[in-house]
Amino acid sequence: MQVFDLTEDEKDVLQELMNVAYGNATAVVAEMLDAFASLSIPNIKVIQTDELLATFSELKSESYFFSTQAFNGEFKGESAFFINQTSANNLAKHLELESSEDLDDAILELTNVLTSTLTTKLSQEMDTEVSFSLPSLSKIPLQEIGKTSAFKHYSQVIVIDTDLNFQDQQIHGKIFILTKDESIQWLKTKLNSILELLI
Amino acid sequence: MAQNKTQQYIRTLDIDKKIVANIDNGIIVLNQELNIYHFNKWLELHTGIKEYEILDKKIDNIFDQINSKTLKRKIKTALRIQTPTFYTASTSKYLIPIKVNQLNNSSFEYMQQDVSIIPFDEEKGLVALILTDQTIMANTNALLEANMETIKKLNAELIKERDTIDKKVLVIKFDKTFCIVDISQALLELLSYNKEELLGKNFLYHEKNQMSQDFQMRLVESMKELQVLEFEESIFSAHGHKICFKSTLVPEYNANGTHIGFIIFRENTTDTKRLAQSQEKILASSRSAAMGEMVSMIAHQWRQPLSLINTIIATLKIKKELDKLDDEAINEAFTKIQTTTSYLSDTIDDFRDYFKPNKKSSEINILSLFDNSIFFLKEEMHQNDIEYKIQGEENISIYTYRNELLQSIINIIKNSIDAFTYSKSDTLNRQIIVHVQKLASHVTISIQDNAGGIEKDILKKVFEPYFSTKSKNGTGLGLHMCHTIITEHLKGNITMNSDNNTTTTLIELPYSILKGIK
Numbered sequence: 283m284q285v286f287d288l289t290e291d292e293k294d295v296l297q298e299l300m301n302v303a304y305g306n307a308t309a310v311v312a313e314m315l316d317a318f319a320s321l322s323i324p325n326i327k328v329i330q331t332d333e334l335l336a337t338f339s340e341l342k343s344e345s346y347f348f349s350t351q352a353f354n355g356e357f358k359g360e361s362a363f364f365i366n367q368t369s370a371n372n373l374a375k376h377l378e379l380e381s382s383e384d385l386d387d388a389i390l391e392l393t394n395v396l397t398s399t400l401t402t403k404l405s406q407e408m409d410t411e412v413s414f415s416l417p418s419l420s421k422i423p424l425q426e427i428g429k430t431s432a433f434k435h436y437s438q439v440i441v442i443d444t445d446l447n448f449q450d451q452q453i454h455g456k457i458f459i460l461t462k463d464e465s466i467q468w469l470k471t472k473l474n475s476i477l478e479l480l481i
Numbered sequence: 482m483a484q485n486k487t488q489q490y491i492r493t494l495d496i497d498k499k500i501v502a503n504i505d506n507g508i509i510v511l512n513q514e515l516n517i518y519h520f521n522k523w524l525e526l527h528t529g530i531k532e533y534e535i536l537d538k539k540i541d542n543i544f545d546q547i548n549s550k551t552l553k554r555k556i557k558t559a560l561r562i563q564t565p566t567f568y569t570a571s572t573s574k575y576l577i578p579i580k581v582n583q584l585n586n587s588s589f590e591y592m593q594q595d596v597s598i599i600p601f602d603e604e605k606g607l608v609a610l611i612l613t614d615q616t617i618m619a620n621t622n623a624l625l626e627a628n629m630e631t632i633k634k635l636n637a638e639l640i641k642e643r644d645t646i647d648k649k650v651l652v653i654k655f656d657k658t659f660c661i662v663d664i665s666q667a668l669l670e671l672l673s674y675n676k677e678e679l680l681g682k683n684f685l686y687h688e689k690n691q692m693s694q695d696f697q698m699r700l701v702e703s704m705k706e707l708q709v710l711e712f713e714e715s716i717f718s719a720h721g722h723k724i725c726f727k728s729t730l731v732p733e734y735n736a737n738g739t740h741i742g743f744i745i746f747r748e749n750t751t752d753t754k755r756l757a758q759s760q761e762k763i764l765a766s767s768r769s770a771a772m773g774e775m776v777s778m779i780a781h782q783w784r785q786p787l788s789l790i791n792t793i794i795a796t797l798k799i800k801k802e803l804d805k806l807d808d809e810a811i812n813e814a815f816t817k818i819q820t821t822t823s824y825l826s827d828t829i830d831d832f833r834d835y836f837k838p839n840k841k842s843s844e845i846n847i848l849s850l851f852d853n854s855i856f857f858l859k860e861e862m863h864q865n866d867i868e869y870k871i872q873g874e875e876n877i878s879i880y881t882y883r884n885e886l887l888q889s890i891i892n893i894i895k896n897s898i899d900a901f902t903y904s905k906s907d908t909l910n911r912q913i914i915v916h917v918q919k920l921a922s923h924v925t926i927s928i929q930d931n932a933g934g935i936e937k938d939i940l941k942k943v944f945e946p947y948f949s950t951k952s953k954n955g956t957g958l959g960l961h962m963c964h965t966i967i968t969e970h971l972k973g974n975i976t977m978n979s980d981n982n983t984t985t986t987l988i989e990l991p992y993s994i995l996k997g998i999k
Contacts, residue, residue: 314561387569398562
């Protein structure tokens with residue numbers, strides 16, 4: 283298996299692109315929730331799936347909702363969004379939701395907004411297009427994530443890990459953008475052509 | 482060119498309109514205030530509402546189930562981020578109520594819909610809602626979920642059962658190459674091994690030291706033939722304890738019926754074995770105790786005839802010295818000596834018979850059996866001033882093991898005699914009375930003495946092994962052996978009762994040991 287790793291420069295560029303995309307995403311979510319949002323600086327790394335599952339398992343201490351959404355195009359992959367029970371409840375309160383189904387829908391919406399704004403912006407910056415599948419909310423308990431086949435398709439992934447904070451509402455989430463080998467290769471090429479333009 | 486012409490022709494058509502009209506999806510165009518701009522043919526057909534009837538009306542007024550706030554939020558978001566937003570069937574079920582009319586979709590009343598809200602015209606704030614029928618998928622999911630529930634339940638049961646088996650059943654599994662693939666916790670604990678120590682080891686090699694060459698051959702033979710084999714084996718645990726098993730070798734097959742290996746189920750028989758061995762020991766020591774008793778009895782029996790012979794010889798000597806020894810006297814003396822020695826010989830035979838356990842049952846007359854046994858004890862009873870009486874019909878015969886019964890009777894009467902001597906009872910008319918009675922299903926023999934009776938809490942224990950009231954002299958095996966012989970060998974019952982001064986031992990015996998007591 284070929285192991286990809288991002289150089290410092292590539293990481294820098296991606297970090298910059300992500301910051302732009304994140305700014306965009308936060309703005310939209312803030313608008314959607316009508317609240318001020320802040321984002322931690324995204325932490326970008328290429329890791330093996332095993333490590334990813336270990337990261338997920340760190341989240342197990344609390345009860346989490348877990349949703350995923352696939353995106354397709356030259357840059358393709360899946361985003362995984364985690365939001366804990368307390369945050370989800372606050373989200374429900376904020377949106378004045380009545381039933382748990384409405385809450386599920388709201389979480390999916392939040393996932394969709396974050397994923398599409400992030401990836402759309404990112405792909406725009408990289409001069410490509412992406413399309414989105416319907417997001418799905420995982421019904422599987424978090425402790426069984428390691429067993430689900432979904433993540434087995436990824437040998438290594440780019441993890442763009444950030445915390446989303448709507449401080450007034452106390453809504454925290456964690457989003458991971460997972461991409462497969464060929465997308466990582468494509469991304470490296472893209473990042474390098476951007477780098478060349480900058481120099 | 483034909484191809485270009487076709488392409489030109491197609492361009493003259495309003496492709497989108499035609500396709501939108503015929504596509505198998507519902508399409509609605511809305512503005513941010515939820516006013517309807519377009520309602521496609523698919524929706525007309527499914528809802529029975531015509532586009533012209535509802536154009537420019539608010540969709541949430543027409544379908545009042547729609548949550549306007551959520552829909553508005555989604556539309557606003559889609560327009561803002563310029564990518565689709567969604568409703569998914571799995572959480573939102575449906576947006577536009579459309580009755581399901583297919584019979585096989587009976588688990589839902591309304592069509593389950595995925596809805597994509599795509600930005601259509603940013604300037605005018607229009608979006609298009611694309612509805613996809615997901616009923617079949619939702620149905621499949623519901624079915625799957627229901628089945629998953631069943632599977633989960635079954636699986637839980639299975640795991641529980643497996644766990645029980647693992648904890649309770651002694652079982653070892655190995656594959657066709659005799660490589661141990663599984664071993665139950667119960668067996669591991671018994672043998673004091675860790676699973677890791679045994680997994681992957683060769684079964685034959687691991688247990689070979691404890692198997693005879695012959696047996697190994699037989700085992701391998703059965704394995705080759707894929708036969709079920711029941712056998713006894715003993716294995717040394719990791720701590721060196723010998724453990725006996727009754728085992729069953731069973732070939733194991735997978736779900737396709739392919740032979741994959743073997744399972745041995747084991748039953749720990751160590752305790753049973755030990756019990757049988759101790760029973761044998763008890764029997765042996767009771768035999769030797771009885772033997773000792775018999776020797777003293779023989780001595781007793783011989784004393785009188787021997788002194789008779791002595792007397793005859795002495796008389797002969799005197800007559801010879803007095804010169805009065807004639808032929809008649811010699812003949813008379815010889816006849817007497819002959820009778821006496823044959824009596825001595827008979828006594829030996831009788832005792833020898835008594836020690837030989839019968840292999841075959843035979844017809845026994847009970848009264849004459851008592852005569853035989855009393856013959857051994859008469860002298861002792863006489864010395865102790867005990868009167869012996871037997872009552873009952875003369876012709877009572879049963880089919881049983883003669884010597885076993887004889888041994889038991891002697892034991893019981895001997896106990897009664899001992900009771901008189903040990904208790905030092907001052908009963909004037911010392912008596913042992915035997916009463917034999919014929920009943921419909923069996924024969925009863927009661928042996929009663931008036932030697933003072935037995936206390937209740939002692940009475941409970943008289944048939945237990947090594948229980949004796951005779952301190953030094955008793956082995957404590959007599960009555961226990963009687964009990965074993967009568968209940969197990971002779972298929973009868975024995976009970977003991979005591980009342981005031983008397984003790985009664987009641988023996989019940991079947992007419993035939995082959996049939997038992999009905």
